[in-house]
Amino acid sequence: MNNKTAIVTGASAGIGKATAIYLHKQGYKVFAGARRIDHMQDLVQQGIEAHALDVTSPESNQAFVDFVLANSNSIDVIVNSAGFSMQGALEDVAPKDAKSQFDVNVFGLMNITQLVLPTMRAQHSGKIVNISSIGGQMYSPLAGWHYASKHALEAVSDTLRMEVKRFGIDVIIIEPSGTKTEWAGIAMKTLLEQTPKDSAYRDIVEAYADGSFDGFSDTPEQIGELIYKAINAPKPKTRYQPSFSAKMMVIAARKLSYKAFDRRLFKQFRAMISK
Structure with a gap:
């Protein structure tokens, strides 16, 4: 036991669950919320503390953090893994679903982070890990609202890093690309269900759902x-991409001109539709 305490949100599946297990095995006292x-x-x-948590509810966030502080003398790490995505053409995604992505991925995440910051400041140490996506630095068709929420998450993460650095707190962004979790299947099922049969985008939606998640290499573990x-x-990087392909996508998005990057994406989608 290393006597350090970690909070992991979104711990019922995927990256959150795998992270909670891994940190527990490394000796952290883990509080898992979902x-x-x-x-x-x-x-x-396995000995991990589990607690009901809905990050979109300030009351739920407060109850969870209160539970952690009642059972631990510190909060050394928070891994903000809870996330929500509704894929689809911007024209087709309902406003309530677009808003839900920001409620979870940005506002909920920041609310629970606000609640742990006083403890981290008092102990003059802490690590805040925000699970973003390569979509936080790029864009592509059919994921506009999801990418918009991740762009917003990265903006607040960068700002927060500047604000809390003097208190000994690091803010770290993790940017996966494709990860082998239940999320992919759920997202594609929902994409097909919520896209009208007569949608102007139905052809690319069907092609995307059929082939866009082939070849994912990253695992939650x-x-x-x-x-x-x-x-x-000792000095964590600002951003981490788990795989070579994720690094290359981010480099392409940042280094290519917008027109050149657009052409690359158009080429990929044309190839999908022609299959």
Whole structure:
């Protein structure tokens, strides 16, 4: 046991669950939060503290942080893994679904972060890890609202890093590309269901759903290990991409002209539709 305490949100599946398990194995006292408490019973059996958490509810966030502080003397790490995505053409995604992505990915994330900051400032140390996406630095069709929320998350993360650095707190952004989780299948099922049959974008939606998630290489366990390395680095980097392909996509998005990047994406989507 290393006597350090870590909070992990979105811990009922995917990156959040894998990270909670990995940090626990490394000796952290882990408090795992998620809406689906029944999906965290395996974490409880391993000795991880599990608690119901809906990051879009300020009351739920407060109750969770109060629970952590009642059972631990510190909050050394928070991994903000809770996330929501509604894929689809911007014209087709309902306003309420667009808003929900910001409620979870930005406002909810920042609310629980606000609640742990006084403890981190008092102890003059802490690591805030925000799970973003390569979409936080790029764009592509059919993911506009999701990417917009991740762009916003990266903006607030960069600002927060500047504000809290003098208190000994690091803010770290993790930018996966494709990860082998249940999210991919759920996202594609929802994409097909919420796109009208007569949508002007139905052809690219069907092509995207059929082939866009082939060949994902990153696993949640690999990302959990990366997060552990980041929070234990003497001087953690601002951003981490888990794979070579993710690094290349970010470099392309940042180095190519907008026109050149557009052409690259158009080429990929034309290839999908022609299959």
